[in-house]
Amino acid sequence: MKLQFDRNLLEKYNIAGPRYTSYPPATFFHEEYGNENYKESVILSNDETPENVSVYVHIPFCPQLCTFCGCTTYTGMGQSTIEKYIDVLIKEIELVSKDVSKDRKLTQVHWGGGTPNAISAKLIRKVTDTIKANFNFADEYEMAMECSPAYLDFDMVDELRDMGFNRISLGVQDFKKEVLTAINRRPAKVPVGEMIAYLKKVGFSGINIDLVYGLPFQTQESFRETVAEALAANPDRLVTFSYAHIPQVISRQRMLEQYGLPTPDEKITMLEDAYNMAVEAGYVAIGMDHFAKPDDEFAIALEQKKLHRNFQGYCTRETTGQVYGFGTSSISQLFNAYSQNEKTIKKYMERVEADGRAVVRGYRLNQKEQIVRQVINELMCNYYADFRQIAADFSVETDEVYASVEFAEEKVQSFIDDGLLTIENDAFTVIGQGRYVIRNIAMAFDPALKQGKGQYSKTV
Template identity: 50%
Template sequence: MNLEIFKKYNKPGPRYTSYPPATFFKSGFTPRQYIEQIVQSNNDKPQNLSFYVHIPFCPRLCHFCGCNTGISQKEEVIRRYVDAVITEIENVAKHLDKSRKVSQIHWGGGTPNSINLNYVEEIMAVFQKHFQFIENPEIAMECHPAYLEYKDIDRLQATGFNRLSLGVQDFDEEVLRLVNRAPSKHPVKELVQYLKQKGFRGVNLDLIYGLPGQTKESFARNIEKTIEVSPDRLATFSYAHVPWVKAAQKILEKRGLPTPDQKLEMFETGHRLLTDAGYVAIGMDHYAKADDDLTKALHNKTLHRNFQGYATRETTGQVYGFGSSSITQLYGGYIQNVKTSAQYVKEIEKHGLAPDKAYLMKENDLVVRQVIAEVMCNGLVDFDEIGQQFGKTAEEVKKITEFSPEKLNEFLQDQLISIDGNRIQVHREGFFIVRNIAMAFDPLLKTTEAMYSKTI
């Protein structure tokens, strides 16, 4: 791995969890407009339903966090929030075609496993009352291991969950202290073993590199411990320092952040150790074992990506988000709920829905989104194939994306991609800077002054 190459491309850019990115969403979207989009989505692809539930409560706040969350509230506040989520689900369900099946439910936050699991069971029961499920849906939750008991795993399994992601972030308790994060209550290896014994699949660990107190050597120890724990999947996220968005991150500046070069060394070390141990790099930031569904999807060029991460085409659905700040990702557009939990509850109690921002897709946006999704997920752009999907020629697709070979010259010279006619292939090394490559197909990038985290 040539670190000089990565230094060259380590520039700010979108993460492309959506296209256009959330920086393009506009305020003022109404419940009536939202219902129109829900109804229209019944006629769009994919037909599967994917649901996201946002729990914006944490027992304590990590200084690195960029999520929409706050300190856990009194029980009556959480009860009122859960009631609002249930109301929102009921109101959205009225407008969804009941022949459509659920392929994915994802719980995020915040810390979803820190609230009383009775609430989780209540919300899951609403989904089960209204909808049918595919044969092997993915029912997942992001969990903080500091608040995870073995009995909680049993209850989650009984409720229908079959995949958990453990937010370890770092095994070093001193690093966790510096970022105000509690360590795992039980040994992570034993938690993962128990999850596998209970039949959970795709068990994931999250690590972050670029935090105060971390070095190349300490991050190597993190990876070695992770390999020993042997999760099915792993995400190694680069800490995104955006204090203009999250003021609490300024605390980390005082505690000493690693330099960009040190972060790159951590990234390189982690990648080398994981791939040597048999893990396969999946798109950006993620790894999976060779027999995992994500790895199979990567090899079959059927990998997909949304705000919840990477998924297979089988579990991919249009995403309907519930809770404060949650984002609904439909074929025809994106709708984001109001940000704060208090305002969300008020909007639901008054209007039954709580949309705030939205972006409705134009025809050209759909084409660009497909191109960027193929780059980000499968490392391949076939202008002929994408043109056929939209009834256009390859040249028309190139025009819509404002593609020019000159935009890819540097990537070609650095042997990160190859071009064969109307087909562009991202090499394995190119996936390390895949956000940069995707930016070459984004005609909207030049129209915004939004600030983004760096690409590596």
């Protein structure tokens, strides 16, 4: 059945709001939380859930800066600076890992940036060897890297596989030269279809292509061609991100305004087409903008209502753990707290060299916020939140879950009236086109919104 969005519905709910990659959102992090707080949080995390360990490594270097990107990145750094950064990163890993119990299993390593695959394989191996020496790897683990196809060749793939990497995310964004030029991005070094075939041949799985819609020079027809080319490459997963234009926060995005950007209605049409093309090709829709093959672990986890997410994206409960972030700007996501490192390379390296840690801000969650986080995560990932089960998870009464989210029926009545949400036996189920306004639905369960912290992009 083809998806056709109700434009009036989407327009009604297209307001500014959090993306809920964390709860509370990063706009709530504060500078009173520092190095010692993080050390305490790490020690506490050893007795909290999930027991598994996830590691995030941030490599902030890019050969050139993409004008649409909001990540903490640097270009033009010399090799000596890059090598020094890696040495400092290793020092941070060695120190922080001392407080992580060796009884816990590491099940996930994720490299982001920046452009991690643009640094040498030798430096990647140094960091990987350090992680292996300081954490207890599970027999089944995921080691993934976000890669720019512009700097990925078969030799680098062989090197990564030899180090133990088993998943790669290809940040294609668009195949059209005009679009790539506008966002200051190079085309793939090896044709994407050939690269994916090779990745599968040497043992990578969960391979995904990332696309972005809402960029300059994209039209409905051009984006259909891009999606068709991505599907023809046969990835395990396809992601179609909506470009969030917030030049008041990310100043380099202003450069895109000289070209003009697709209208909100044009963006909705692009998402509509991507959904229909992916589903017609046999993929299962995951969340708002992800698609996976039916036998992929994401599709299976969604079917079992066990899909999860963190700052790095969707994951399964079996794979994910509490996230320990390393490198400049990286965020740790523990059960009891969030912690973020210094955003500039200079400050990050100075502080790690002096103190072993470089926490610039963070946030400690109380139980009420932990309950709200689980409610929002369940709705965002599985379109379903069972308040009785969540109460059992926290050993509290169901009424306390309602109280934690400050539930009031009038907050969700419009979603019920519009056929987007049902309530039965203390379970909330997102239905119909509700998944495409899921952030709005999540906002109805977020008591912190009234504090009005932060600037957000539109939800749709």
